[in-house]
Amino acid sequence: MELDERKKKILNVIIQTYLDTGEPVGSRTISRLSGLNLSSATIRNEMSDLEEMGYIFQPHTSAGRIPSDKGYRFYVDNMLQDRTEEVTRENEMMVEKVDRLEQILKQVVRMLAANTNYASIITSPQGRRSRLKFIQLSRVDKGQILAVMMLEGNVVKHRVLRIDEDIPEEDIVKINLLFNTYLQGLTLREINMELVQTIRRQADTYKNAIGMLLDAIVEAIQEEDDTEFYTSGTTNLLKYPELGNREQTGALLHALEERQGLEQLLPGEDGEDNNGIQVYIGSEAPIQTMKDCSIVTATYELEEGVQGTIGIIGPKRMDYKKVVRNLESVMSQLDAIFKKDGGEPES
Amino acid sequence: MELDERKKKILNVIIQTYLDTGEPVGSRTISRLSGLNLSSATIRNEMSDLEEMGYIFQPHTSAGRIPSDKGYRFYVDNMLQDRTEEVTRENEMMVEKVDRLEQILKQVVRMLAANTNYASIITSPQGRRSRLKFIQLSRVDKGQILAVMMLEGNVVKHRVLRIDEDIPEEDIVKINLLFNTYLQGLTLREINMELVQTIRRQADTYKNAIGMLLDAIVEAIQEEDDTEFYTSGTTNLLKYPELGNREQTGALLHALEERQGLEQLLPGEDGEDNNGIQVYIGSEAPIQTMKDCSIVTATYELEEGVQGTIGIIGPKRMDYKKVVRNLESVMSQLDAIFKKDGGEPES
DNA sequence: TGTTAGCACTCCAAAGAGTTGAGTGCTAAC
DNA sequence: GTTAGCACTCAACTCTTTGGAGTGCTAACA
Numbered sequence: 001m002e003l004d005e006r007k008k009k010i011l012n013v014i015i016q017t018y019l020d021t022g023e024p025v026g027s028r029t030i031s032r033l034s035g036l037n038l039s040s041a042t043i044r045n046e047m048s049d050l051e052e053m054g055y056i057f058q059p060h061t062s063a064g065r066i067p068s069d070k071g072y073r074f075y076v077d078n079m080l081q082d083r084t085e086e087v088t089r090e091n092e093m094m095v096e097k098v099d100r101l102e103q104i105l106k107q108v109v110r111m112l113a114a115n116t117n118y119a120s121i122i123t124s125p126q127g128r129r130s131r132l133k134f135i136q137l138s139r140v141d142k143g144q145i146l147a148v149m150m151l152e153g154n155v156v157k158h159r160v161l162r163i164d165e166d167i168p169e170e171d172i173v174k175i176n177l178l179f180n181t182y183l184q185g186l187t188l189r190e191i192n193m194e195l196v197q198t199i200r201r202q203a204d205t206y207k208n209a210i211g212m213l214l215d216a217i218v219e220a221i222q223e224e225d226d227t228e229f230y231t232s233g234t235t236n237l238l239k240y241p242e243l244g245n246r247e248q249t250g251a252l253l254h255a256l257e258e259r260q261g262l263e264q265l266l267p268g269e270d271g272e273d274n275n276g277i278q279v280y281i282g283s284e285a286p287i288q289t290m291k292d293c294s295i296v297t298a299t300y301e302l303e304e305g306v307q308g309t310i311g312i313i314g315p316k317r318m319d320y321k322k323v324v325r326n327l328e329s330v331m332s333q334l335d336a337i338f339k340k341d342g343g344e345p346e347s
Numbered sequence: 348m349e350l351d352e353r354k355k356k357i358l359n360v361i362i363q364t365y366l367d368t369g370e371p372v373g374s375r376t377i378s379r380l381s382g383l384n385l386s387s388a389t390i391r392n393e394m395s396d397l398e399e400m401g402y403i404f405q406p407h408t409s410a411g412r413i414p415s416d417k418g419y420r421f422y423v424d425n426m427l428q429d430r431t432e433e434v435t436r437e438n439e440m441m442v443e444k445v446d447r448l449e450q451i452l453k454q455v456v457r458m459l460a461a462n463t464n465y466a467s468i469i470t471s472p473q474g475r476r477s478r479l480k481f482i483q484l485s486r487v488d489k490g491q492i493l494a495v496m497m498l499e500g501n502v503v504k505h506r507v508l509r510i511d512e513d514i515p516e517e518d519i520v521k522i523n524l525l526f527n528t529y530l531q532g533l534t535l536r537e538i539n540m541e542l543v544q545t546i547r548r549q550a551d552t553y554k555n556a557i558g559m560l561l562d563a564i565v566e567a568i569q570e571e572d573d574t575e576f577y578t579s580g581t582t583n584l585l586k587y588p589e590l591g592n593r594e595q596t597g598a599l600l601h602a603l604e605e606r607q608g609l610e611q612l613l614p615g616e617d618g619e620d621n622n623g624i625q626v627y628i629g630s631e632a633p634i635q636t637m638k639d640c641s642i643v644t645a646t647y648e649l650e651e652g653v654q655g656t657i658g659i660i661g662p663k664r665m666d667y668k669k670v671v672r673n674l675e676s677v678m679s680q681l682d683a684i685f686k687k688d689g690g691e692p693e694s
Numbered sequence: 695t696g697t698t699a700g701c702a703c704t705c706c707a708a709a710g711a712g713t714t715g716a717g718t719g720c721t722a723a724c
Numbered sequence: 725g726t727t728a729g730c731a732c733t734c735a736a737c738t739c740t741t742t743g744g745a746g747t748g749c750t751a752a753c754a
Contacts (some may be wrong), residue, residue, distance in 0.1 A: 026717050039727050044718065062717050062733045110605070138483050140497060148495050148505070150487060158495070158503050235604055238597040246593065250585040253600070257582055258457070373746050386698050391747065409704045409746050698753075703746105710741080717733085724727075 001053055010034060010046050011055055015067045015075045019317045022242065024064030069282040069316070072294065076279045076320055101125075104337065105230050108310070108330055113233025115326050118314030119256060123266065124228040125300075125308040132183050132191075135217065137176040142166045147213060149220055157220040163209040175210060178202060179217075188221045227266070227308075229259045240315040243292050255289045256313070262287070265297055265311050276331075277324060282316055294318050298327040300334045348400055357381060357393050358402055362414045362422045366664045369589065371411030416629040416663070419641065423626045423667055448472075448649075451684065452577050455657070455677055460580025462673050465661030466603060470613065471575040472647075472655040478534050482564065484523040489513045494560060496567055504567040510556040522557060525549060526564075535568045574613070576606045587662040590639050602636045603660070609634075612644055612658050623678075624671060629663055641665050645674040647681045 003011075013034045017025045027040040027047060034043070047065055050056050055071040058064070067075070105122050113120035133150040140146050143166050148158045167175070182199050183191060196214050203210050234256045243249050255261060264286035267278070276299040283291050290313065297311040310330060312323045350358075360381045364372045374387040374394060381390070394412055397403050402418040405411070414422070452469050460467035480497040487493050490513050495505045514522070529546050530538060543561050550557050581603045590596050602608060611633035614625070623646040630638050637660065644658040657677060659670045 024717085028717080040717090041727055041729090042725085045726090048719080058718085060734065061719095063735075064717065133487065134485070136483060136485050136493075136495070138481070138495075138497075140480065140501070144501075146483075146495075146497060146503065148483070148485075148493075148503075150485075150493060154487070154491075154507050156493065156495075156505050156507070158505070160501050160503065232604070235597045235601040238593050238600070241593075246585050246588075250582045253585070254582040257579070371746090375746080387746090388698055388700095388748095389696085392697090395748080405747085407705065408748095410706075411746065696754090698751100700751090701749090703748085705744105705746090707744090708742085711739085713738080714736085716735095719730105719732085721730090722728090724725105 001049060007046055007050060009036065011050055011071060014056060014065055015071060018067055019319060022317060024059060024066050026064035072281045072316055079320055109230045109232040112312065112326055112330060113236065116312055116323055117236050118312050118318060119234040119237050121229060121231045121311045123308045125302045125306045126227055131185055131187050134184060135176065135179045137172050139169055139172050147216055149217060159216045159220055161212060161216055163212055165209060167206055167209060191218055229262050231256050242315055252289050266309055267299055277327060296323050296327065298331055300331050302338050348396060354393055354397060356383060357390065358397055358418060361403060361412055362418060365414055366666060369664060371406060371413050373411035419628045419663055426667055456577045456579040459659065459673055459677060460583060463659055463670055464583050465659050465665060466581040466584050468576060468578045468658045470655045472649045472653045473574055478532055479530050481531060482526045484519050486516055486519050494563055496564060506563045506567055508559060508563055510559055512556060514553055514556060538565055576609050578603055589662055599636050613656055614646055624674060643670050643674065645678055647678050649685050
């Protein structure tokens, strides 16, 4: 069957109305709202067709219609297409310029949650190929050394190490120089066993301590690949009864709180979509517990190749337009902070 | 009226049974469970007395009795008294020894939540009087300087600074030396305007850059006084319907998620209780949204004067014994990590 | 004097019956 | 192709009933 203009129009009205009210939509309502001047009976016939095509369904006989996942999908795809028409940005948010990445992310995620009334989530950027800019060792106390590593993207890591022997100041400087000579500009992958052996051979003393230091450095760089998740407004989801009873919603919130399976939301290799915006509707969601939700994710870029993900999680009848608008606004602001101003990312 | 032995016994049975079931307790139930061999009628008389004394109440006529806040208070005080008798520690938890304070705290809070099935919260330790151990400046790029500060308690802070002029390596070393000479061993409060002026006068060049660096340092130390809250298992609270409907519980979870008013839980000056364990029951809670909950807090000490707070939030009918046991276990483990082993606290 | 049995009473919760209203599908007429 | 009309369905609400758990009170008992 063909999805002609009139059917599209009716489907749109059904979805919009349902987004507003959260109640099944009946034929009379549409007859009144659609502006098509059709009687409810005609609408009923069309709805019957739409149901057969799988765009809408009845929760039970003698109830109005509700959009199916396929219906939402139609709506969202349509919307993303002529999104450019949307120019009004009544809702300009402001990210204060603070210089700590963590602070910015926390601020953004709260703002998104507050603005949309849905759950909001953001990941720290994932480097994947952080190169070591330099290492700085300092003697703290007897047998304690502070190792500060700066990675590309101005990410700073540090470790306090305890070693058995006490290395005097001047030897630490030597070791520091040795490390920088060999390790500068390398990625984690390039710092392999072989290289570590070479360095240890170079050193005439403190072989043991040097081994520990190298381990710590590798570990610190490795950690940079761990994705941190920040969430906010998860309790907003409690406002939507259609997400299930207390128990189900609880399980959902629990997953969000304990970050269970959230890595599934990170973009795969498949890549491009609408400006990096990806919409998962109901069962399309990569996470089982969220099969009654919709998830909208976007990708922000901190610098070339270093990117993170922002997501909004809400009921299927979420206000997709608003969500997309918010995400775009946030992305442009993050861009402004990182690219132009050149902020100070930091772990 | 006197709270004689028999009344105490009955009150205890009422509370224990209510903790188990969450249902109002009737006279017949007690007559069967108490082991006192009294008829329900006698129990009724006693209960009537207990109600008059304010230890229990009826949610409505012809319902069983529920402990009042005063009743819980009696129970908890009693329990804390002969707590030493409790030796069985069937539930030995293990905190893996990791060397980053943040990781440890997150691990602890999750473990507590998982073990108790209540919401669990932990704060980072509050220094309040961090002294500067040393400062290490490094040149990153043209016009960019990395400042690493180590505070007492091995807390490390860092800032990447952008300055207008490019300071060559050897001058940075000089400035570094200057800073350490003047600032080492001082607390935030001792680094005042006067001192900053003195330092700037000492420097013949780069007055501007030095000013910025000093600002950053002060700010970084200041930040150390910010208390960070980690929570876990907040969704457990959804399991207890007596905490109110969806909306109320939602507000509670929201407060926990956004850390609203949690600083109220930090211990005041009043100080000592049972081994640092403090129990708030219902309306005793310092936070309005938690007036239907009970909160048990404990204080852990990282080193002399540097301490944080652990809290468990649950329904009034929480298993106080178990909660206290868990808190004690965690505290002793934290002690073991920090004091004996000498871990590596870090911001 | 403390304890107990018995009884009338209260109240909640669950189950059932009846009513209402929104909505549908189908058919026949326009 | 569109519409009016009708019979039918079903959730939601209200009202009533019923059963059970629990209480307070009183009178009898040890």
